[in-house]
Amino acid sequence: MTTSNMRLVLVSIAVAAGSAWVFTACSDDTSPVTESPVDFQAGPASFPSGSEIAVLQGDPSQSGEYTVRLRLPDGYQLPPHFHPTDEHVTVVEGTFLVGMGDAVDLASATTLGQGGFVVAPAGAHHYAAARGKTVVQVHGEGPFAITYVNPADDPANQ
Numbered sequence: 001m002t003t004s005n006m007r008l009v010l011v012s013i014a015v016a017a018g019s020a021w022v023f024t025a026c027s028d029d030t031s032p033v034t035e036s037p038v039d040f041q042a043g044p045a046s047f048p049s050g051s052e053i054a055v056l057q058g059d060p061s062q063s064g065e066y067t068v069r070l071r072l073p074d075g076y077q078l079p080p081h082f083h084p085t086d087e088h089v090t091v092v093e094g095t096f097l098v099g100m101g102d103a104v105d106l107a108s109a110t111t112l113g114q115g116g117f118v119v120a121p122a123g124a125h126h127y128a129a130a131r132g133k134t135v136v137q138v139h140g141e142g143p144f145a146i147t148y149v150n151p152a153d154d155p156a157n158q
Helices: 003-016
Strands: 052-057 064-072 077-082 087-100 110-112 117-120 126-142
Antiparallel strands (some): 064 126, 077 126, 087 117
16 A cells, blocks of 8 residues: 555545544654644634634645634634635534625525534625534635735724
């Protein structure tokens, strides 16, 4: 079995078993899997207060792939915004509401539970909210940037 196949098998086994492991590439490539805790910090200044973030892979502020987890409290909302690159979001825990458009309309938003997945294409105006404590994993191609549809919603302008 090749090292690549071994990694795929180990990741598949861990996923099937419902593991809470975080898989990261090892720089010396001696072990295909690393278990490490997710270390959440205060969310980015570009997000409304109350969020927490953990960087799992890469550096979202730089070019290249990144993966982060966001922990959001009950009732948290991200006002309508867009990104210059595609945003891939997977719900790890809780309930995540996401809608497309220039105004928050939670009644018409799509409700995603654990395992739910959505892609917001580059430039697409969208908004999001958390129902209950919610953790989402976001990955994409950096650098990550967020532009609010209404400049008054940007925390930098408050």
